[in-house]
Amino acid sequence: MKKIHILGIVIIAVAIGAILTTLNSTSTYASFREASEAPDNEFHVVGKLDKTKEAVYDPKTDANVFSFYMIDNAGTEKKVILHKSKPQDFERSEQIVLIGKAEGDEFHASEILMKCPSKYNDGKPQASN
Amino acid sequence: MEYIGEHLVIGKVGNVFVILSFVFALLASVSYFFAARDNAEAPSWRNIARWSFRIHGFSVFGIVGTLFLMLYNHYFEFEYVWHHSNKEMPMRYILSCFWEGQEGSFLLWTFWHVVIGFVLQRKAKEWEAPVMSVLSLVQAFLASMLLGLFIFGEHRIGSNPFTVLLREHPDYGAIPLFQNADYIKLLDGRGLNPLLQNYWMTIHPPTLFLGFALTVVPFAYAIAGLWKRKYTEWLKPALPCTFLGVAVLGVGILMGGAWAYEALSFGGFWAWDPVENASLVPWLTLVGAAHLMLINKNKGQSLFTAFALAILTFVLILYSTFLTRSGILGETSVHAFTDLGMSGQLLIYLLFFLLLGIVLLIVNWKHMPRVQEEESIYSREFWMFVGAIILLVSSFQIMFYTSIPVWNKLFGLKMAPSKNIINFYNSWQLPFAFLVTMLVAIGQYFKFKNTAPKEFMKKISFPVIVSVLLTALFSWLLNYTNFLYILLMFSSIFAAVANFNYITHALGGKIRKAGASVAHIGFGLILLGALVSTSKKEVISRNTSGKSIENLVEKMSNNDNILLTQGDTLPMGNYYVAYTGKRFEGINVYFDVDYLTKENNTYTKEFTLSPLVQTNPRMGNVAEPDTRHFLTYDIYTHVAYAPLESVKQQQEATKDEYTAAKNVSMHKGDTIFSSNAIIIFDSLSTQFDKSKYGIGADDIAVKAHIRVLDIRKKYEATPIFVIHENSVQPIASKVDELGLQFMFWKIDPQDGKIEISVQEKKSNIKDYFVMQAMIFPYINILWIGCVVMALGTFMAIIERLRKSSSH
Numbered sequence: 001m002k003k004i005h006i007l008g009i010v011i012i013a014v015a016i017g018a019i020l021t022t023l024n025s026t027s028t029y030a031s032f033r034e035a036s037e038a039p040d041n042e043f044h045v046v047g048k049l050d051k052t053k054e055a056v057y058d059p060k061t062d063a064n065v066f067s068f069y070m071i072d073n074a075g076t077e078k079k080v081i082l083h084k085s086k087p088q089d090f091e092r093s094e095q096i097v098l099i100g101k102a103e104g105d106e107f108h109a110s111e112i113l114m115k116c117p118s119k120y121n122d123g124k125p126q127a128s129n
Numbered sequence: 130m131e132y133i134g135e136h137l138v139i140g141k142v143g144n145v146f147v148i149l150s151f152v153f154a155l156l157a158s159v160s161y162f163f164a165a166r167d168n169a170e171a172p173s174w175r176n177i178a179r180w181s182f183r184i185h186g187f188s189v190f191g192i193v194g195t196l197f198l199m200l201y202n203h204y205f206e207f208e209y210v211w212h213h214s215n216k217e218m219p220m221r222y223i224l225s226c227f228w229e230g231q232e233g234s235f236l237l238w239t240f241w242h243v244v245i246g247f248v249l250q251r252k253a254k255e256w257e258a259p260v261m262s263v264l265s266l267v268q269a270f271l272a273s274m275l276l277g278l279f280i281f282g283e284h285r286i287g288s289n290p291f292t293v294l295l296r297e298h299p300d301y302g303a304i305p306l307f308q309n310a311d312y313i314k315l316l317d318g319r320g321l322n323p324l325l326q327n328y329w330m331t332i333h334p335p336t337l338f339l340g341f342a343l344t345v346v347p348f349a350y351a352i353a354g355l356w357k358r359k360y361t362e363w364l365k366p367a368l369p370c371t372f373l374g375v376a377v378l379g380v381g382i383l384m385g386g387a388w389a390y391e392a393l394s395f396g397g398f399w400a401w402d403p404v405e406n407a408s409l410v411p412w413l414t415l416v417g418a419a420h421l422m423l424i425n426k427n428k429g430q431s432l433f434t435a436f437a438l439a440i441l442t443f444v445l446i447l448y449s450t451f452l453t454r455s456g457i458l459g460e461t462s463v464h465a466f467t468d469l470g471m472s473g474q475l476l477i478y479l480l481f482f483l484l485l486g487i488v489l490l491i492v493n494w495k496h497m498p499r500v501q502e503e504e505s506i507y508s509r510e511f512w513m514f515v516g517a518i519i520l521l522v523s524s525f526q527i528m529f530y531t532s533i534p535v536w537n538k539l540f541g542l543k544m545a546p547s548k549n550i551i552n553f554y555n556s557w558q559l560p561f562a563f564l565v566t567m568l569v570a571i572g573q574y575f576k577f578k579n580t581a582p583k584e585f586m587k588k589i590s591f592p593v594i595v596s597v598l599l600t601a602l603f604s605w606l607l608n609y610t611n612f613l614y615i616l617l618m619f620s621s622i623f624a625a626v627a628n629f630n631y632i633t634h635a636l637g638g639k640i641r642k643a644g645a646s647v648a649h650i651g652f653g654l655i656l657l658g659a660l661v662s663t664s665k666k667e668v669i670s671r672n673t674s675g676k677s678i679e680n681l682v683e684k685m686s687n688n689d690n691i692l693l694t695q696g697d698t699l700p701m702g703n704y705y706v707a708y709t710g711k712r713f714e715g716i717n718v719y720f721d722v723d724y725l726t727k728e729n730n731t732y733t734k735e736f737t738l739s740p741l742v743q744t745n746p747r748m749g750n751v752a753e754p755d756t757r758h759f760l761t762y763d764i765y766t767h768v769a770y771a772p773l774e775s776v777k778q779q780q781e782a783t784k785d786e787y788t789a790a791k792n793v794s795m796h797k798g799d800t801i802f803s804s805n806a807i808i809i810f811d812s813l814s815t816q817f818d819k820s821k822y823g824i825g826a827d828d829i830a831v832k833a834h835i836r837v838l839d840i841r842k843k844y845e846a847t848p849i850f851v852i853h854e855n856s857v858q859p860i861a862s863k864v865d866e867l868g869l870q871f872m873f874w875k876i877d878p879q880d881g882k883i884e885i886s887v888q889e890k891k892s893n894i895k896d897y898f899v900m901q902a903m904i905f906p907y908i909n910i911l912w913i914g915c916v917v918m919a920l921g922t923f924m925a926i927i928e929r930l931r932k933s934s935s936h
Contacts, residue, residue, distance in 0.1 A: 003506070003511070007515065007518060011518055011521075011522055014522050015522060015525055015526075018522070018525060018526035018529055018530075018557065019529060021553075021557070022526075022529055022530045022533070023544075025547045025553050026533065026544040026545060026546060026547055027544075027545040027546070027547050027548060028543055028544065028545055029543045029544075029545045030543075042548060043545075044545035057770070059692045059770060059897065059899050060692065060694075060897070063690045063691070063692040063769075063770070063899045064689070064690055084689075084690075084769075085690050085769040085770040085899045086770050087770075088742070088749070088750050088751070088752055088768075088770070088771075089749035089750055092749050099548045110548065111548055
């Protein structure tokens with residue numbers, strides 16, 4: 001076989017490998033309910049902070065534990081324990097994405113992504129002081 | 130309503146420039162198209178085309194100038210100016226206002242294309258007409274991004290910074306401020322995003338956009354080559370700009386990495402973030418294209434791939450624009466810009482040029498020259514071709530994973546990126562990096578056409594041995610056990626050593642010809658620096674404060690942060706750290722932390738680091754790191770959490786203010802803690818002189834004896850429980866030296882339990898914050914590599930230009 005054909009086959013094999021590993025290593029977006037049904041699996045859960053319930057962060061006790069309540073996009077509310085320090089401007093978040101596992105009645109998150117609209121969209125014109 | 134003081138004329142002027150730029154780009158493209166034909170009318174078309182492009186170019190300068198004036202003079206009546214600037218912003222960031230907004234960044238891109246177009250008009254000679262025709266068409270598309278025209282009712286083409294007045298904007302028009310005819314005097318802008326108020330953000334975007342803009346040159350030449358059926362003559366003229374693109378885009382990307390390292394708090398210089406990937410991938414294909422164009426110029430092989438890569442690179446730039454600006458990345462990248470409703474336009478733009486390229490390639494496939502004999506495996510062309518293919522596959526892997534949101538949208542899937550995307554990308558890209566650096570090392574030792582195997586082995590053996598020795602040495606020093614890392618370390622060292630050897634031996638030390646080798650040395654160093662500093666990155670901020678009374682035990686507990694209280698000294702890494710306090714400078718809050726070393730029980734201060742939080746009440750606070758640079762490592766620190774809400778309270782706290790009461794039940798002998806003392810409930814007494822406290826003889830009164838101990842002294846507090854006329858009226862007892870106040874609220878006579886409250890003075894509460902610190906070993910190798918690679922590429926470009934002008 002011509003060298004160029006060998007090369008071609010190798011490339012296609014590698015490309016297929018790239019596609020397959022991509023599909024295998026992705027997590028899934030899910031709701032709290034779906035995450036509870038598969039408690040050993042890690043999911044991404046999207047939702048909003050429940051501002052009416054308390055968010056507890058006591059760094060003097062443990063700087064790496066922060067708990068709050070979140071309502072996912074399907075409407076379920078759950079207590080969330082985040083194993084990181086409280087993100088700056090947490091209360092301003094418009095949308096939260098949690099990465100973690102459901103555990104009993106709570107959701108234990110190891111990562112959090114926040115979308116804060118105030119950086120781009122928010123803020124009505126105001127009179128200057 | 131008549132508004133006072135609005136500067137509407139300048140908006141109209143800007144809008145005229147926008148329309149002119151679009152119209153004349155279109156005209157230039159069409160006239161250059163006709164000028165590219167080989168007939169008698171071509172020269173006159175060319176004149177029209179040249180002038181059209183010049184008018185287009187000057188209109189673009191006009192847009193830039195007008196927008197600058199509006200920003201400089203704070204004309205907040207225009208929504209763009211209001212959105213991206215304010216009065217208190219330092220003037221040096223005014224340029225950043227251009228690229229904070231989508232319209233502004235398209236403008237920047239268009240601007241660079243104009244500069245490139247002016248150069249091409251003078252230098253492209255016989256290629257001017259077809260190349261400029263393509264470039265002008267690209268410009269027409271870009272100019273349309275600024276039009277802000279409404280067609281068929283609802284659909285808007287582009288977004289125009291000059292025609293949208295704040296008071297007419299759908300989101301803001303209805304607010305009461307605009308009932309006031311004099312509203313201009315009261316208006317201030319929203320201001321710049323705190324992340325952009327940083328000197329890196331004044332240099333990284335323009336450099337990066339120039340890099341993007343330069344990819345249009347090989348693209349336009351490739352298209353022109355296919356169109357005019359001159360399949361190899363375009364390679365040489367296009368080379369300098371292509372390599373310039375490699376240099377500038379590469380530097381731009383690396384600046385982004387440096388910015389991320391210096392100003393962001395994720396702890397690193399590369400996060401495989403979609404926005405980062407979207408600029409890296411076209412760079413990889415551009416490198417592939419440039420190298421194939423280079424060897425093809427010498428020996429006509431792999432021509433088709435050169436065409437394909439040149440076209441692909443520009444299309445990938447368009448795709449990355451689409452990805453980052455259409456909002457489709459939404460949840461997966463915290464970098465993503467918001468959707469301005471231009472995603473449809475961007476998609477059309479992308480598909481048009483993609484199809485143009487594909488169609489031309491298919492049509493011309495049969496006509497392209499081929500070389501009959503196969504390349505020898507011992508030839509430079511063969512290995513450079515292999516290298517270009519590896520770069521292509523590497524780009525494919527990155528792009529495929531980065532485009533997950535696109536696959537989700539197209540196929541209705543719900544894939545989310547894995548939590549550990551950095552590991553995922555690294556697991557693929559490390560082997561690719563290994564292969565590429567190996568090729569970088571040995572590529573130049575192959576001659577064109579063929580190399581005698583024995584000769585090759587002889588020449589390469591010296592660098593191989595040196596590299597193996599160095600790798601063994603460093604692996605041992607750094608305690609490397611991961612085989613893949615050792616392999617990559619070897620290949621990047623090999624790339625640097627082999628190229629250095631090439632300069633001294635094959636080139637006879639002639640620096641002028643050494644551009645490529647120098648650039649390759651830089652590339653090897655970049656990968657080596659990236660490998661070592663990332664794989665040996667160490668978080669040193671384990672929580673050693675141990676202040677907990679209760680320990681929360683969690684399975685996934687993350688101990689990457691340390692709680693620092695003002696006045697305490699804690700061990701961290703090789704140092705002892707002491708948080709000395711906060712400093713306010715303008716909108717920044719600096720947290721000063723001293724780093725001490727201890728010898729024989731004496732502490733010496735080595736240095737201070739002050740990570741900060743940039744406060745921005747409107748847009749949210751942003752933490753920025755402070756890093757200490759040593760020769761062989763960096764200590765990188767940033768604020769993970771700081772209780773800034775109470776900043777104002779702390780500043781205003783008078784000496785006599787107490788915090789809210791903390792109620793607690795105690796039995797005799799029980800112990801509780803305040804922030805500065807131990808509190809023990811000793812006993813109760815009912816026999817005491819009531820009149821001394823103003824208690825009536827008929828009232829019930831019980832005194833509690835509370836022992837209060839701090840490190841040095843013992844105090845006693847005696848709060849009294851009083852029932853006067855059926856209501857509880859406790860009498861407080863203070864320990865002023867410790868700033869504590871006690872009140873006695875309840876008593877359970879049965880089991881001797883009492884309920885008291887403890888209050889501390891606000892000035893007792895020690896300031897604290899949570900910090901994360903990391904060590905990046907040998908990261909300077911990375912930065913040195915960046916400089917060397919840029920230097921080498923520029924050297925090669927200059928040498929090539931010098932050679933071609935002397936012919």
